[in-house]
Amino acid sequence: MDLNFSPEHRAFRADVRRFLADSLPDDIRARTLRGEKLSKADHIRWQRILAARGWLGHCWSKAYGGTGWGPIERFIWDEEVHLNGAPRANIPAIDLLGPLIIHYGTEAQKQRFLPRILTSEDWWCQGFSEPGAGSDLAALKMRAVRAGDHYVVNGTKLWTSYAHDANWIFCLVRTSLEQKKQAGISYLLIDMAQPGVTVSPIITVGGVHAVNQVTIEDVRVPAENLLGPEGDAWAMTQYLLSYERIVGAGLGASTRYLVEARAFAERTLRGGVPLARIPRTAQKLASLEADLMALKFTAYRVLADEVAGKAEASIVSVVKLRGAQLQQSITEFMMEEGGPLSIPDVQTLPEGGPVIPEADAYHAQQAMDRRKLTIYGGSAEIQKNIIARRILRI
Ligand SMILES: Cc1cc2nc3c(=O)[nH]c(=O)nc-3n(C[C@H](O)[C@H](O)[C@H](O)COP(=O)(O)OP(=O)(O)OC[C@H]3O[C@@H](n4cnc5c(N)ncnc54)[C@H](O)[C@@H]3O)c2cc1C
Structure with missing residues (x-):
């Protein structure tokens, strides 16, 4: 096993360093290094610079506007981003949802959602945890009942990071009440800009507003927003875990x-x-x-x-x-x-x-x-x- 980086990877690291030195705005670097929370506008400013360089979808294939990097390039990128005071891009969209859509999404979903992530038009949050379902995620109760070409969704998500900045949420929902609780869970992509979706802030002990409660009441979600096969979310989530x-x-x-x-x-x-x-x-x-x-x-x-x-x-x-x-x-x-x-x-x-x-x-x-x-x-x-x-x- 060779634990050294190849000359190509060392050259790649130098390239990343140069890019971060030249392109990362000084004010964003300074505030990131001081540990200050950046505004969504700051994040978008930086994401647009990354997108212009073609380095925003760093774990996406080139066919969908990503970098096509392998695990070593992604590792180097992540390390240099932290070392040089660059903010991480919208993690739920770039690191989690993007790979899921690329692997499991329909072509229509890929064409609809992926470009809007890269232009920062859509900002996503991750709706997994609920009151009573955190470590035991399979206990989740948010219910999605199929009614013709829609699902009707009801339930509550908890600790949802930056839901107050997001306009879309990808949720784990219960689509059937099978005996094995993992079997009835699906991924649903939900537009947050509609009646019935309420985001309530949770201020943590540090006085920071980063997490939220998201309540969803009788929200109709088009069936075309189901990601992957119904009831297969458990396997899909394992894919995500093994991804990086x-x-x-x-x-x-x-x-x-x-x-x-x-x-x-x-x-x-x-x-x-x-x-x-x-x-x-x-x-x-x-x-x-x-x-x-x-x-x-x-x-x-x-x-x-x-x-x-x-x-x-x-x-x-x-x-x-x-x-x-x-x-x-x-x-x-x-x-x-x-x-x-x-x-x-x-x-x-x-x-x-x-x-x-x-x-x-x-x-x-x-x-x-x-x-x-x-x-x-x-x-x-x-x-x-x-x-x-x-x-x-x-
Ligand atoms: C800052 C922050 C951001 C987050 N952002 C998001 C987000 O964006 N989206 C999202 O969906 N979730 C988010 N979460 C939620 C996070 O995933 C859950 O908090 C986590 O999974 C734990 O669940 P819980 O809070 O319900 O605690 P519980 O599962 O109730 O656990 C409470 C305690 O019991 C222990 N425990 C539980 N089960 C066992 C067991 N079987 N054996 C031994 N010990 C056990 C746990 O280790 C813990 O110490 C966020 C959490 C934090 C703190």
Whole structure:
């Protein structure tokens, strides 16, 4: 197994770096690096730049306006995007729905939905979780009853990220009440700009509005918006999971946090000594760097297996679990070492100017946002259950 990148892939990485250096607007880069939430207009501005370069559909085939990249190019892209302070594109549309439509959609669905994602005319959110159906997703209750050429949909989706920015939602819905609960679930594409669809904000403990509750009451959805065969959503979702096994590792994010943490520790003095030279801090930093390297090698192994077409679906759980733990360990370290310098609110007090000069500011508080990694995309306990059952065979 060769874990080195080929000369072509190294040239590709250089190309990506050049493009990000030349084309990413400075204000978007600065705000992304500070961990500030970008507006939808900012995202659209960046997505249009990517689309003009042909690099928006980074996991789509060329036939549908995508890049046609393989797993290694996608890995490099994801890493460089994080490292260089570029925002991720509309993930539900680009990373999740796009591949599903390309693989399972009718030609009419491909022609209708894919181009509007690339022009950013449509903004999608992902409607999977419900009250009472998160880890146990198969318990979902949103009901879609066929009535002629329509489905009539009723139910509630919960924790729907950026539903307040979206005009379309792709939902998992129950189309039949078969005995096996996985068997009656289908994908339905629902236009949110119609009566009966209500988006209610949920403000998280950090004071941020990123997630929502979406209520759907007696909404008529044309049957042509069924994606894939009725009742087949479970298998389709497994396809999605196996599609990109290592992106959940967040290697680009961890690498950037760690580079920032080391730079901060080198430039910040405590008792006249740089933090990075104080044994306890130096040891913690080194240990985090070793953990990151270990995770990188695991990711490279998965990547090599993926290219060879023999990657295990359940390895995604190892990578997601360790990736989340590592991001949290690094960002907790940043918070601890940064102390008051980590608090953005202290740096930007409206009266009296910034308390801490921008050059010294250490935007680590954003890092606490990483706590959410324990839950979303499959909680840590669920990943451990999968690892125990399918890999360790306990
Ligand atoms: C920031 C954020 C954004 C999100 N965005 C979206 C989105 O856009 N679309 C969407 O559909 N969903 C989204 N989610 C929802 C997310 O997928 C669910 O929160 C997640 O699947 C967990 O489900 P739950 O919240 O119902 O918790 P539960 O499933 O009720 O779990 C509660 C606790 O019990 C533990 N637990 C549950 N079952 C087991 C078990 N069998 N063994 C051991 N422990 C168990 C869990 O690990 C967890 O600690 C988002 C969540 C967050 C936090």
